[in-house]
Structure formats: C-alpha cells, structure tokens
Amino acid sequence: MIDEIALVEELQNIQTKEKAFRILIKEYKERLYWHIRKIVISHDDADDVLQNTFIKVFKGIDNFKQESKLYSWMYRIATNESITFINKRARERNIDITEMKQKLVSNLESDKWFSGNDIEIILQEAVATLPEKQQLVFNMKYFNHMKYQQISDILDTSVGGLKASYFHAVKKIELYIKKKTH
C-alpha cells in the first residue's frame, strides 16, 4: 500500500516527478484500465483513453490540492475522459450517446478481445441501455467490486443515492435480459 501523501509530494517536486509518476502508473494502471474498458468497451479505445488519463494526471498533478484522495481524483479523470471519448464519437456520427454505446456493444461479437457468450453480450447490451450514472455505478459495483464509499468519493454522490442507483440498474438489467431471452 503506497503512502499517497508522500507520493503526491514527490509528484509535485520537479526533481522526483518522473520517478514518482512511474510508481503511480504501476500502482493504478490496471484498476484504471478496467474501469475505462467497461465504459468504452473496445481494448484499443480503452488504451487511448487510459494513456490520455495518465497524461492529464501528469499535467494536472501540480494543481492537485489533496481535497480528495489521489485515486478518487484519478478515477474521476478516467471517468470524464471515457465519457468525453464516447460523446466525441457520438458527435462524429451524429447520433446520441445511448445509440453510440449500443453501437460499441454491437461490435463485441466480432471483437477479438472479447471472449463472452451470448448471455454475456446481452448483459453488456443491457448495461449500455442504462442512464450514465446508473451505468457507472453498476460497472464499479458489480464488475469492479468497489465499495459504495469508494464509489461515493469518486462520483461525489451519497452512499444512499448510489444504493438506489444500483438497485434500479440491476432491476432494469434483469428486465432487459428476461425480455431478450424469452
């Protein structure tokens, strides 16, 4: 477990910034990658978004005031970068964001970096139909196994609100899967 405060100090010191940044990448790359991947679906897109996230972190770390935990701040950047990426793609194709997410999922069957069966594709389709907040909460709780308090720190939403979001998300997913499989 790294000492976040000490790491931030080294990141904000020009002499030790690069060395500390390498430690930061090593510590958080996998967690951030899987968070991003669940949102943007494709590996290549997740790779782009992840690299952009770390570059944003590197450039913005001098202004990081430690009002939140470092990982919460980084997860927020990763989330925003993922959403921005999808919004940009949607604009380029002149479609809305929900349709864009469904398009991304529809490519899964032919995606070499996806090994799921039909029901797993249906689950991804169901998640793509959720409103943005519910989708984020579901991904973070169900797939990333994060605790409500961790999610609350990142999304700046109360634990109660998150529980409600998750409950509604799961119910909608259940309904979607039932419709598709009957």
Next chain:
Amino acid sequence: MRENDEHTQNWKLSDDIKTGFTVPENYFKGIEDDFSLNLIEEKLPKNNVFEIPKTYFEELDHHIIEKIKPKKGKILNFKKIKLIPVAATIALIIFFGTNFLLNNNSELSYDEIVNWVDMNINTISSDDITIAFTDVNFDDINPYVTIKSEDIIESLINSDDIDFLIEEANINEIN
C-alpha cells in the same frame, strides 16, 4: 393448563418494556432490497469477458512515459504571456488559431481560443490550456515552442489587423 399459562406469561415481555436496541432508518426495507438484489445478481454472468494482449500492461508504462517527455524543439513558457503586451498576445492567438485551422484533427474553433484567452489573460498557465481543451491533441501543434519577440513584431507588422492591434497596444500602455 393454568400452570402452563402462568409459565408462558412469565416468559413473555410486556409491550411496555423496550429492548434498548435500535436499528438504522429503513433497515428492514433495505434488507428486502438487498435480498432481492442478491437473487438477481446470482443469475447474472460474472466472468471477466474482456481480454487484453499478453504484454499490454508491461509495455504500457513505456508508452505513457514517452508521451510525457518534452518534445525536442523550442519551449513556450505560457507565463511569459503576462509580460507580453496584449497586441503581441493576439499575434500568438493568430499563430495558434492558424495552426488549429490547418490541423484537421482539432475540433476547437478559432473563436473559442480567442474568447478563452481573452477571459483568462491574467491567469493563463499551461495546465489550464491542456486541461481546458480536452479535444485538442497538443502533440500535433507542438505547444512547447518559443516565439522570439522579433518574430512577434514581424507577425504584427504583417497582420491585416495591424490598426486594431496598435489601438489595443495603446490602450494597454495607458492602463
């Protein structure tokens, strides 16, 4: 029977006696919801079906480090913008604006740049610019570029808006 009734009665607490234990608000409703959720979750697939190339995470660090290293070339210190007269700053805007217009990868309009710099002229830092304009690929426009003052002046002289710029410079002097 009567004895049993009395025996039973001795074990039964009076409704007036409180246990002293309390529970959070909506606790029992929460239990129902949690149970319902657990039942649904049990039926959902749990495998991680997203895969990655074998050496992806090993190679990732190198790619990111390469991107954060300053590119070879001149360095533009954005803090110097504060010391350059407004007219010269506008020349910088024209320079970057031209760069953006020629660069098809950028979605940023020329007006957006001008408006943003105009509003934030006193507080511009390189972090602000990179964080504010998330759609711009700064690698393409090479932001770390030094512009000599002679180049700025030459740009001003050749500018179509020279009259406007001179007026702006005069206003700046008065202030």
